[in-house]
Amino acid sequence: MENLPIDPAAGGEERAPIAEPTLRRLPVYHNYLKNLDSSKTHAISCTQIAQDLHLTPIQVRKDLACTGIVGKPKTGYDTQALRLAIEDFLGWNNPNDALLFGAGHLGLALLSYDGFASYGLDIVAAVDADPAKQGAGPRDKKILPLEKAAGLIRRMHIKIAIIAVPEAAAQSIADLCVSCGIKAIWNFAPAKITVPADVTVQHENLASSLAVLSKKLSLRGE
Amino acid sequence: MENLPIDPAAGGEERAPIAEPTLRRLPVYHNYLKNLDSSKTHAISCTQIAQDLHLTPIQVRKDLACTGIVGKPKTGYDTQALRLAIEDFLGWNNPNDALLFGAGHLGLALLSYDGFASYGLDIVAAVDADPAKQGAGPRDKKILPLEKAAGLIRRMHIKIAIIAVPEAAAQSIADLCVSCGIKAIWNFAPAKITVPADVTVQHENLASSLAVLSKKLSLRGE
DNA sequence: TAGATTGTTAATCGATTAACAATC
DNA sequence: TAGATTGTTAATCGATTAACAATC
Numbered sequence: 001m002e003n004l005p006i007d008p009a010a011g012g013e014e015r016a017p018i019a020e021p022t023l024r025r026l027p028v029y030h031n032y033l034k035n036l037d038s039s040k041t042h043a044i045s046c047t048q049i050a051q052d053l054h055l056t057p058i059q060v061r062k063d064l065a066c067t068g069i070v071g072k073p074k075t076g077y078d079t080q081a082l083r084l085a086i087e088d089f090l091g092w093n094n095p096n097d098a099l100l101f102g103a104g105h106l107g108l109a110l111l112s113y114d115g116f117a118s119y120g121l122d123i124v125a126a127v128d129a130d131p132a133k134q135g136a137g138p139r140d141k142k143i144l145p146l147e148k149a150a151g152l153i154r155r156m157h158i159k160i161a162i163i164a165v166p167e168a169a170a171q172s173i174a175d176l177c178v179s180c181g182i183k184a185i186w187n188f189a190p191a192k193i194t195v196p197a198d199v200t201v202q203h204e205n206l207a208s209s210l211a212v213l214s215k216k217l218s219l220r221g222e
Numbered sequence: 223m224e225n226l227p228i229d230p231a232a233g234g235e236e237r238a239p240i241a242e243p244t245l246r247r248l249p250v251y252h253n254y255l256k257n258l259d260s261s262k263t264h265a266i267s268c269t270q271i272a273q274d275l276h277l278t279p280i281q282v283r284k285d286l287a288c289t290g291i292v293g294k295p296k297t298g299y300d301t302q303a304l305r306l307a308i309e310d311f312l313g314w315n316n317p318n319d320a321l322l323f324g325a326g327h328l329g330l331a332l333l334s335y336d337g338f339a340s341y342g343l344d345i346v347a348a349v350d351a352d353p354a355k356q357g358a359g360p361r362d363k364k365i366l367p368l369e370k371a372a373g374l375i376r377r378m379h380i381k382i383a384i385i386a387v388p389e390a391a392a393q394s395i396a397d398l399c400v401s402c403g404i405k406a407i408w409n410f411a412p413a414k415i416t417v418p419a420d421v422t423v424q425h426e427n428l429a430s431s432l433a434v435l436s437k438k439l440s441l442r443g444e
Numbered sequence: 445t446a447g448a449t450t451g452t453t454a455a456t457c458g459a460t461t462a463a464c465a466a467t468c
Numbered sequence: 469t470a471g472a473t474t475g476t477t478a479a480t481c482g483a484t485t486a487a488c489a490a491t492c
Contacts, residue, residue, distance in 0.1 A: 018437070019458080019459065020434060021459070021460090022459090023430075023433050023434050023437055024427070024430035024431075024433065024434060025430075026433055027427065027429035027430050027432075027433050028414075028427070028429075028430065030429075031412070031414070031429065032414070045472085045473065045474090046473075046474080047472085047473075053414070056460080056461070057473090058460080058461060058462075059459095059460065059461075061473090061474070061475070061476095062459095062460085062461095062475090062476095065474095065475070065476090070474090070475090071473075071474055071475085072467085072468065072473085072474075073466075073467045073468045073472075073473045073474045073475090074467080074468050074471080074472050074473050074474085075468080075472090075473080075474095076473070076474085077474095090433050090436065090437065091436055091437070091440055096436060096439070104331065104334075105327055105328075105330040105331030105334050105360075106327075106328070106331035108327040108331075109326065109327030109328035109330075109331050112326075112327050115412060115429075116432075119429050119432050119433075120432075120436060121432060121436070138327075159439060160435070160436075160439065183439055183442060183443070184435055184436070184438065184439040184442075186431070186432070186435055190253070190337060192250075192253070192254070192275070198442065200435060200438040200439055200442060202431055202432075202434060202435040202438075204428075204431060205246070205249070205250070206426075207249035207250075207252075207253065207337075207341050208245075208246035208247075208249050208250065209246075209408070209424055209426060210249075210338075210341050210342075210343060210408070210424075211245050211246065211248055211249050211312050211341075212242060212245055212246060212424060213382070213406055213408055213422065213424040214312065214313055214318060214342060214343070214382075214406070215240070215245055215312065215313070216406065216422045216424075217318070217381060217382065217405055217406040217422055218313050220405060220406075220420065220422060221405070241482080241483065243483070243484090244483090267448085267449065267450090268449075268450080269448090269449075278484080278485070279449090280484080280485060280486075281483095281484065281485075283449090283450070283451070283452095284451090284452095284483095284484085284485095287450095287451070287452090292450090292451090293449075293450055293451085294449085294450075294491085294492065295448075295449045295450045295451090295490075295491045295492045296447080296448050296449055296450085296491080296492050297448090297449080297450095297492080298449070298450085299450095
């Protein structure tokens with residue numbers, strides 16, 4: 001294979017586009033490895049991973065191949081090396097700064113979560129239009145007035161915005177972000193937002209997940 | 223086609239399994255219809271929907287066919303009927319009771335959100351192990367001691383649990399749920415949970431979404 | 445009627461799974 | 469060595485897209 005060299009500067013040639021389902025599974029493997037007792041388990045096989053995560057060994061093998069890791073027949077992969085390969089591939093050791101819009105319950109939940117750092121995301125601050133919410137937030141993160149957003153994004157060259165504002169405000173916040181140079185939006189508002197083609201939007205759609213869950217539940221009940 | 227009759231009692235025969243991507247798009251169509259000015263738009267075509275949602279007309283047509291809706295050539299679908307057909311198909315007019323575990327920021331965010339009702343989900347209450355969090359929550363929802371969970375689930379025949387507790391507590395909460403007869407778990411904890419085969423788990427995996435977002439961002443930047 | 449749109453069958457595309465040689 | 473596991477090419481499966489007749 002040998003696609004996706006670890007050094008991003010290396011590849012001038014066409015790079016194999018990674019399948020999104022694979023991409024979504026990589027953090028799952030990473031979390032699995034993190035929870036292994038590393039003092040005991042120095043190597044792990046696809047067979048073992050697949051069994052524990054309820055996947056097939058072939059799928060695991062193919063997914064991991066994307067990261068460039070090379071395993072040893074009969075023993076499997078070095079757990080430490082595999083973990084690092086996933087982190088490398090996902091860019092988790094080059095953290096991205098992000099600005100959070102909205103300090104309601106959801107915004108505070110995101111701001112409180114200290115796990116994002118290990119996923120290569122650093123929420124530098126939050127902004128909120130409500131003066132009552134402004135001030136010190138969880139984990140020593142500041143909650144600033146909305147007016148500070150544009151300057152902050154420009155000054156820190158922030159590329160990622162997280163939108164956790166009410167549905168009605170989502171589009172205008174997105175517009176603001178785009179005008180300041182934001183290139184990726186993680187949207188938690190239950191609203192479709194429209195952005196130019198060069199901006200990526202990842203929509204966290206609870207209604208979709210709920211539809212899957214409740215349909216499965218109703219199908220099971222027969 | 224004529225699969226998936228609206229009356230769930232009708233089908234003894236094999237029922238066409240709905241594709242998950244389709245299932246996830248149905249709420250998107252629904253939200254789109256909701257935001258239409260219904261006084262003006264009595265009928266809507268696939269072409270129009272596809273254009274506004276950045277999909278293809280063929281895909282929209284196929285997705286909507288699952289709901290059993292029948293359109294009229296040249297005009298499209300009756301907007302009202304289409305909306306109801308989606309709600310019917312997704313079971314949104316037979317709401318399911320759910321119990322929320324965890325009243326941290328995320329739990330409160332879920333409890334505060336008044337949109338779930340229209341998605342067929344009724345969070346009857348929350349439970350939390352921390353006495354300081356117990357009492358009245360948002361929207362007049364009670365936050366009860368953890369010990370009340372089992373009785374509540376059994377008494378109300380609750381089938382859905384929402385887990386919004388810290389990673390370390392997730393599995394033991396899941397075990398509790400299973401032992402009380404919960405059949406579907408919506409898991410917001412960043413933890414893999416293991417349940418018997420007859421229980422459905424929908425895992426809301428932020429790390430996966432973030433991986434997709436940051437990979438797209440880094441690929442764009444070349 | 446003409447033209448746009450639906451409903452449905454066939455073709456394509458991409459992800460998953462199977463098969464198997466290479467390797468430790 | 470024998471046996472388990474990797475890496476990779478081929479086959480399968482399922483979702484998307486294309487094609488087109490039916491319909492208003």
